[in-house]
Amino acid sequence: MFTGLVRALGHLERCTGGVRVRLETSGALGAIALGDSIAVDGICLTVAECLPAGDGGVAGFRADVSEETLRRSALAQRAAAGSRVNLEPALRLADRLGGHLVSGHVDGLGVVREIRREAGSWRLGLAWRDPSFGRYICSKASVAVDGISLTVAGCEPDGGAFWIAVIPHTWASTTLTDRREGDAVNLEADLLAKYAERLLADRLKGAETSAGEGDLSAGWLAEHGWGS
Structure with missing residues (x-):
C-alpha cells in the first residue's frame, strides 16, 4: 500500500524478465532490501535484486515484471526509452497518510x-x-x-x-x-x-434475486387475498 507521495526519482531500463531502476540520488529511498515493495510510476514492484553503489549503499534495484503489468501500463515503453520514473516505498503503519490510499495496481x-x-x-x-x-x-x-x-x-x-x-x-x-x-x-x-461499487453491486444483485422469490409487495399481498 502507498500514499501517492513521490519520495525519489529514478531512471528505468529494460532487462531480461523485468526492469532495472537506477536512483538519481543514492539512498534517496532509504534502506532498500530484497523483497521490498516499491511503487514505480504507480506500479507496485518487488525488489528482486539490489544494485550496489560505489559507497556501499544501494544505487537502485531490479524487479520482475508480469505480462499483465506490461499490458496495463506504460512501463514497457518507458523502459525502452530509459525514462525517468516516480518512486515511493511501501507505506508503514506508523507513517502519515499525506496523499490517499494507493494500491499500486494500475487500472x-x-x-x-x-x-x-x-x-x-x-x-x-x-x-x-x-x-x-x-x-x-x-x-x-x-x-x-x-x-x-x-x-x-x-x-x-x-x-x-x-x-x-x-x-x-x-x-x-x-x-x-x-x-x-x-x-x-x-x-x-x-x-x-472501487470497493464501494463492488459492495453495492452485490447488494443490488441480491435484492433483485430476492424480489423474484416472494418479496413483500402490493402484488404479493393481492395475490394472497389481502384487500379483497
Whole structure:
C-alpha cells in the first residue's frame, strides 16, 4: 500500500524478465532490501535484486515484471526509452497518510490532453483510454497519475476526461515535467470508490434475486387475498 507521495526519482531500463531502476540520488529511498515493495510510476514492484553503489549503499534495484503489468501500463515503453520514473516505498503503519490510499495496481492508461501554465499552478488535462473507468471520477475525487496522488479539479459528465490543478512543488519534484500532450500515463482510480461499487453491486444483485422469490409487495399481498 502507498500514499501517492513521490519520495525519489529514478531512471528505468529494460532487462531480461523485468526492469532495472537506477536512483538519481543514492539512498534517496532509504534502506532498500530484497523483497521490498516499491511503487514505480504507480506500479507496485518487488525488489528482486539490489544494485550496489560505489559507497556501499544501494544505487537502485531490479524487479520482475508480469505480462499483465506490461499490458496495463506504460512501463514497457518507458523502459525502452530509459525514462525517468516516480518512486515511493511501501507505506508503514506508523507513517502519515499525506496523499490517499494507493494500491499500486494500475487500472489502465490515460492520455495527456492538455498542459497549461496558470497563475499559481499547472492545469493537466487527462482522458482514460477506456472511458468506462470514468465512473470512478468526480470533482474532488482522488486519482493516482504515474503514482502521484492528485485531486480532480473538474471532469466531463461521464468522467472519461478530467483535469487537475498541480501545484508548483508537485510539478517540479515529479516526472510531470517530462510529460507532453499525447503521452500515456498510468492511472489508478480511488480504491475506496472501487470497493464501494463492488459492495453495492452485490447488494443490488441480491435484492433483485430476492424480489423474484416472494418479496413483500402490493402484488404479493393481492395475490394472497389481502384487500379483497
